Amino acid sequence: MELFNDYIEKAKEMEPTFEDKIVAQKGIMRSESFNENFEYIERMLNKLYEKTRILQNISEYTRTFLKTQVVGQKEELYELLKEAETTRDSIKRDGYKKRTLLFTEDLTAKKIDRDGIEIAPTSVSNGAITLLGKEEEFVPIKEVKVDREIALTQSNNKNILDGEPVRNFYLLDGPAPHGVAETYKLEFEKESYVTQIDIQNVNSDIKVVELIDKTNKKIQVTKQAATGFKRQLVSSVEVTIVDTSYRQVTYxxxxxxxxxxxxxxxxxxxxxxxxxxxxxxxxxxxxxxxxxxxxxxxxxxxxxxxxxxxxxxxxxxxxxxxxxxxxxxxxxxxxxxxxxxx
Structure with a gap:
């Protein structure tokens, strides 16, 4: 800061005017006066150059000083924020405790809400309250239809009717760019209420799960299929799976x-x-x-x-x-x- 003040004081030393220092010549030109005038002008130009350099130093010093102050304040602010976050985490950690609540399922008692409507039984699945997947009745599958874009080589799709796993086999010239997709339509013998669909897939991804009623209206329940959804009266279920895995064999x-x-x-x-x-x-x-x-x-x-x-x-x-x-x-x-x- 002292250096900055020195620059300011040095700048104040500049003379306010210099017109009276130059004397105009009348009549005969005197070389001595002429030389004195130019010497004075040269001296003033040197001083002006010196003052210009001082102003440049003041500008650079001011920029550096302000930058240092801003960076320092910024770092100090970050430290304060860090302390605030640490304090917040400490308060959050010590301010409450987690407790796991156990829900007792009573499947015999009917639950009625304030409007007199019966509430479907629920259960706890992976820490979330979901509709209870209790099997009310066995609904046989009447028919299985499978749509696919790529020709099938071997299959045991009929195993679905017996509740057995299904495995399909494809032999292609090369890997399918977007994988092998199959859409299964499982038709029930009669309309049935469904609240959950449990699909055990291996080496494939479930893309779409849809419920279909007797009017052929489709209701997508892809995200809720495993955890449960609102009870729906449907006549069939449609599931689309995609498999992108393959094994390369050379012949x-x-x-x-x-x-x-x-x-x-x-x-x-x-x-x-x-x-x-x-x-x-x-x-x-x-x-x-x-x-x-x-x-x-x-x-x-x-x-x-x-x-x-x-x-x-x-x-x-x-x-x-x-x-x-x-x-x-x-x-x-x-x-x-x-x-x-x-």
Whole structure:
């Protein structure tokens, strides 16, 4: 701060006017006065430059000073906020205690609200009060309909009618971009009241759960399906699931020798493997690789036979050539002038 005050005092030393210091010349110009005037002007310009530098220093110092003050106040404010949060957490921690309340379910007594309407029984599920999923009656499923965009390879959808798990198997050329989606429509034998739908899904995600009444009106209960919802009189339930998981399997085959139902047999083999069932699938035979190997071996045998035959022919030709040359040499010796035509 003292440095800042020094700058201010230095700036006050600037003379208010300097016009009376310069004397106008009349008549004959005197070089001495002329030089004095310019010397004074130069001195004043130097002082002006000095004052300008002082003002610049004042400006920079002021900016630095204010920035330091703001940062300091900001840090102090953060410390105060931190202390306030710590105090708040301490008060929150010590100000109350959590208690778990146990609800006793009385399924025999009917509960009536102030308007005289019977209240459906409730239960506690995962810490939340939900409608009680008490089975009032068994509602058989009359029919199961499944819609899918991708052709199914193997399935046991009929297990739903017996309350057994369902597993579907798809064999694709590659992973489905958006997964494999299936929509199950479970039709009841009669209209029934439903308050909860328990779906045990494996390797899939539940996307949509809808209730359908006799007028074909749909009520979506996707988020409330597992915990419970207001009792609805419906004739069917529609559930859409999506599976994005897959297992990649590589097969080698000869497209010109493979069996006509190769991929169908592959699907049966993979399904049996997944289900832990036995399967007599002969991959080498059905893929045509065995026939390819046999054909290739036959080709190699033919090449070997041809090579052997060619070698035998060359040997016979060499023998005949040698015999011919020997006979010719003997004849030439016995007939020395036979070709002398001079």
């Amino acid at each position: 080698e085959y000869d497209a010109t020798r493979m069996s006509s139902d190769f991929w169908h047999k592959v699907a049966q083999k993979e399904y049996a493997k997944e289900m832990g069932l036995s399967n007599s699938f002969d991959l080498e035979k059905e893929s045509g690789l065995r026939q390819y190997k046999e054909d290739y071996q036959t080709y190699l045998n033919s090449v070997s036979a041809w090579e052997a035959e060619r070698s035998a022919v060359n040997q016979r030709n060499a023998q005949m050539q040698s015999a011919y040359e020997s006979a010719y040499s003997a004849w030439a010796i016995n007939n020395p002038g036979a070709y002398d035509r001079s």
